[in-house]
Each structure stands twice: as C-alpha cells, then as structure tokens.
Amino acid sequence: MTAQVEFRGLRRVFGKTVALDGLDLTIEPGQFVALLGPSGCGKTTALRCVAGFERPDSGAVLVDGEDITNVPANKRDAGMVFQSYSLFPNLNARDNVAFGLRVRKVPVATRRAKAGELLELVGLPAHADRFPHELSGGQQQRVALARALALEPRVLLLDEPLSALDAKVRVSLREEIRRLQLDLGITTIFVTHDQEEALSIADRVAVLRDGRLEQCGPPAEVYDRPATPFVAEFVGTMNHLAGHVSGDKVTVLGQLLPIDGAAPGAAQVDVLIRPEAVQVTPADDGRAEVLAASFRGASVRLRLALAGGEVLADVPGHEAARLGPGTRVTVRLVERPVLVAERTVTAPAPQSVDADAV
Missing domain, CATH: 2.40.50.140 (Nucleic acid-binding proteins)
Structure with missing residues (x-):
C-alpha cells in the first residue's frame, strides 16, 4: 500500500505561463513530502500530474519505476483530497466514503463495513448517517480523507486540504492526517503554501519556485540551512x-x-x-x-x-x-x-x- 513516486524532468505550460519547468523530485515509499511554495510556483500542477488530471508537455511521472504519465486518472491507484471537500451533498457520510467502492461494484455489505472502519479511523463513527450540510468543515474534510483511503491507494495526494478551516481545527486535523499517514505507512504528497504546516508534519519539505525545485530536505535542514536566498526568505x-x-x-x-x-x-x-x-x-x-x-x-x-x-x-x-x-x-x-x-x-x-x- 505504498510506492515510490518520481517526477522526472516534468514540464507543463499554460499559454505563456510555465507552471513546471523541468521538475525533478523523488519521493520514497512511505514518506510524507510537502510541496511548499508561493501561489503559481507549480505545486498543485505537480500534484495533478500525479493524479492524472494534468498531462505534462514533457517529462514523466513514475510510480515504483513504472511510467504512468499517460495512464488514465482512474487507473492510477492514487487517492486525492481536495481543498473544497467535494462531497456529494445527496449522500450521507457513510455513502460518500463508500462511493468509490460502489463504482467498483463491491458488494453492499462489504463496502458498508469498509466505510464504517474508515469513519472509525478518522474519528467519525457516530456521524455515518449525517449529510455534508450537517457536518462541520473539519468533519467534512475527515470524510473526504476517509473516501480517499477507501480504495487503499498506494499514493495519497492532499491539495491544500486545510486552507478553508479555522486555525484551531487546522492544527488538530493536520496532526490527525499525520497520525493516519504514519499508521498506514502510505506515501503522501501534501501541497501547501503554509510554511508552518509543511515544517510541522512532513518528513521532507520540497520548496518550489517558478516550476523548479529550489531545495528538498528534512524540515530542520530547510529551515536552518536554506540552500538559496529564496528558500531562506520563504521559509520563516x-x-x-x-x-x-x-x-x-x-x-x-x-x-x-x-x-x-x-x-x-x-x-x-x-x-x-x-x-x-x-x-x-x-x-x-x-x-x-x-x-x-x-x-x-x-x-x-x-x-x-x-x-x-x-x-x-x-x-x-x-x-x-x-x-x-x-x-x-x-x-x-x-x-x-x-x-x-x-x-x-x-x-x-x-x-x-x-x-x-x-
């Protein structure tokens, strides 16, 4: 349930805007890596290239050495959690979590049991029958996280999942995400522009600027020994x-x-x-x-x-x-x-x- 992810010379251009400019980065199995940088630095584009929602103009995305650049998104074995939750408003929490299993035609009893286990894992067993509008923002994001884990992906992708939450909930949920990631041992890529978030929960922090990697290393190294003046300015x-x-x-x-x-x-x-x-x-x-x-x-x-x-x-x-x-x-x-x-x-x-x- 874990995999190595590699960005190899990734380039993506939108009109005159270069979102990724030869990005090279390797994420080892089971690592939690935060992609950190200012708006427009390419971090979300990189994440979407792994998910299959963007196709690079050149370069490749590899998972365990296999080139998945042209593999459809639904065949990539990656779970993604979006900033906006993206829950189905007409489905309760249990059915939202089980949606992917339903698409895969998993038997009803099996998918209900799996959804129940995951809601237990994210601390919402008593909220299974509640609809999204009956849940707080933090609870909705927990449901979205459980849904991403339901298909047991090898790679978990988190696109600024905490940015819409208030400060106290953000801290609580980011610690919960880290706990789950450690318990499951799943390779995780976390996109954020919040340096405190990145430094507090990631194994490694990859700082991006204008589509290129400025530095990647353990949080203490990036903070104490920034490789470039840009990293020094952006982090802290x-x-x-x-x-x-x-x-x-x-x-x-x-x-x-x-x-x-x-x-x-x-x-x-x-x-x-x-x-x-x-x-x-x-x-x-x-x-x-x-x-x-x-x-x-x-x-x-x-x-x-x-x-x-x-x-x-x-x-x-x-x-x-x-x-x-x-x-x-x-x-x-x-x-x-x-x-x-x-x-x-x-x-x-x-x-x-x-x-x-x-």
Missing part, C-alpha cells in the same frame, strides 16, 4: 543585515562570521539572519532601542532600531519583561555560519541594518 522570517565579505567570512554588526556555502564575488552583501539568532541584552549605553514587542506564545518578537535601520529579534517570553519599548540594548548574533546574498538596493528597509551599527 529573515533579517537583511549589510555585511562586508573578506575571504570566506563576513563582517556584520561588528562581528566576523563564517559564510555558509560559497562566498559571492561582491564585497558588499546582504547577510540573512533569523530573528532567533539575534541576541539582545539590556544596557544603558546600548546602541539599539526596542521599538515594539509582540507576544508569540513561548517567545516575544522585538522590533529594534539600530543606527542603520531596524532588525527583528525573538527572545524567550520570560526575558521580555525587561525588554519593553524604549529599552536600550546591545545586539549580538549567534556565532554560526550565515547565508549571504549579493547586496540589493531593494532589500526590505525595515529589516536592513548597516554593517557598522552595533
């Missing part, structure tokens, strides 16, 4: 600090830090720093000032003013009481390799700081 929040390159190191905020990856040819660069890598200490003679503090649960995000601009810093919640607006502070960066990019005049002003401002 980044400060842009002006730096000066010397050899394989860069001077930023008066500190000399190693460069992560190859050093650029330009001497003046943007240094990309996560807010949690900015260390803040109250000091009467500090050259930075706290402008604002935003509560974020376990941490507080500070907006700091330095001589050349502003910078964001995340500090533990218990330290925030002594770092209120107006507090003078010193700023240091965590000693670790940093990602740099060629300096641009269009770098976001609120997060751009001159190299000599300490």
Whole structure:
C-alpha cells in the first residue's frame, strides 16, 4: 500500500505561463513530502500530474519505476483530497466514503463495513448517517480523507486540504492526517503554501519556485540551512543585515562570521539572519532601542532600531519583561555560519541594518 513516486524532468505550460519547468523530485515509499511554495510556483500542477488530471508537455511521472504519465486518472491507484471537500451533498457520510467502492461494484455489505472502519479511523463513527450540510468543515474534510483511503491507494495526494478551516481545527486535523499517514505507512504528497504546516508534519519539505525545485530536505535542514536566498526568505522570517565579505567570512554588526556555502564575488552583501539568532541584552549605553514587542506564545518578537535601520529579534517570553519599548540594548548574533546574498538596493528597509551599527 505504498510506492515510490518520481517526477522526472516534468514540464507543463499554460499559454505563456510555465507552471513546471523541468521538475525533478523523488519521493520514497512511505514518506510524507510537502510541496511548499508561493501561489503559481507549480505545486498543485505537480500534484495533478500525479493524479492524472494534468498531462505534462514533457517529462514523466513514475510510480515504483513504472511510467504512468499517460495512464488514465482512474487507473492510477492514487487517492486525492481536495481543498473544497467535494462531497456529494445527496449522500450521507457513510455513502460518500463508500462511493468509490460502489463504482467498483463491491458488494453492499462489504463496502458498508469498509466505510464504517474508515469513519472509525478518522474519528467519525457516530456521524455515518449525517449529510455534508450537517457536518462541520473539519468533519467534512475527515470524510473526504476517509473516501480517499477507501480504495487503499498506494499514493495519497492532499491539495491544500486545510486552507478553508479555522486555525484551531487546522492544527488538530493536520496532526490527525499525520497520525493516519504514519499508521498506514502510505506515501503522501501534501501541497501547501503554509510554511508552518509543511515544517510541522512532513518528513521532507520540497520548496518550489517558478516550476523548479529550489531545495528538498528534512524540515530542520530547510529551515536552518536554506540552500538559496529564496528558500531562506520563504521559509520563516529573515533579517537583511549589510555585511562586508573578506575571504570566506563576513563582517556584520561588528562581528566576523563564517559564510555558509560559497562566498559571492561582491564585497558588499546582504547577510540573512533569523530573528532567533539575534541576541539582545539590556544596557544603558546600548546602541539599539526596542521599538515594539509582540507576544508569540513561548517567545516575544522585538522590533529594534539600530543606527542603520531596524532588525527583528525573538527572545524567550520570560526575558521580555525587561525588554519593553524604549529599552536600550546591545545586539549580538549567534556565532554560526550565515547565508549571504549579493547586496540589493531593494532589500526590505525595515529589516536592513548597516554593517557598522552595533
């Protein structure tokens, strides 16, 4: 009930828009991979190519080494859950789940029993006789998930299935989806533009941009060691600090830090720093000032003013009481390799700081 999925040089063009531009990606059996990226990056098109709803202009989709590019959608052994639920309004939950089994002419007793098992699996055994309009959004999405699993597909495809739900339900259901995926061991491809969603539940996160793969790796690797400036910007929040390159190191905020990856040819660069890598200490003679503090649960995000601009810093919640607006502070960066990019005049002003401002 699990399979390897491979995108091999996948290209798909709609008019003048290139949705996929030579996408190469391999998803191992039983893995949960999130396709992450901004609108228009090609993630849903890639998913639809696996499902058989889109046919690439070139390249191939392989499942366990078999080219299924030209196989009809109903022969692909893939289950898909859509953003819009797509339940039949005239069928109750049990019959919605059993619909695919009915199409395959599975005996009534067998399909009712299977539907009951799946509703139990998604936590809705008491809702079997309810119609879609009698279910909440989260419950409808659970029914849609059970329906996708009814035919025991080798690949489960999830196209932003949580985007229409409120925040609390989203968190609960994404954890439920992950639990089911681990229990069943099914290869799963999850499309989302929500970085928190991708990082919290996927085995690997594939970041797409303009139809190409920018990086694919475990969530911690994508976050902590982004392969490109685009990944660094898209996954999480980044400060842009002006730096000066010397050899394989860069001077930023008066500190000399190693460069992560190859050093650029330009001497003046943007240094990309996560807010949690900015260390803040109250000091009467500090050259930075706290402008604002935003509560974020376990941490507080500070907006700091330095001589050349502003910078964001995340500090533990218990330290925030002594770092209120107006507090003078010193700023240091965590000693670790940093990602740099060629300096641009269009770098976001609120997060751009001159190299000599300490």
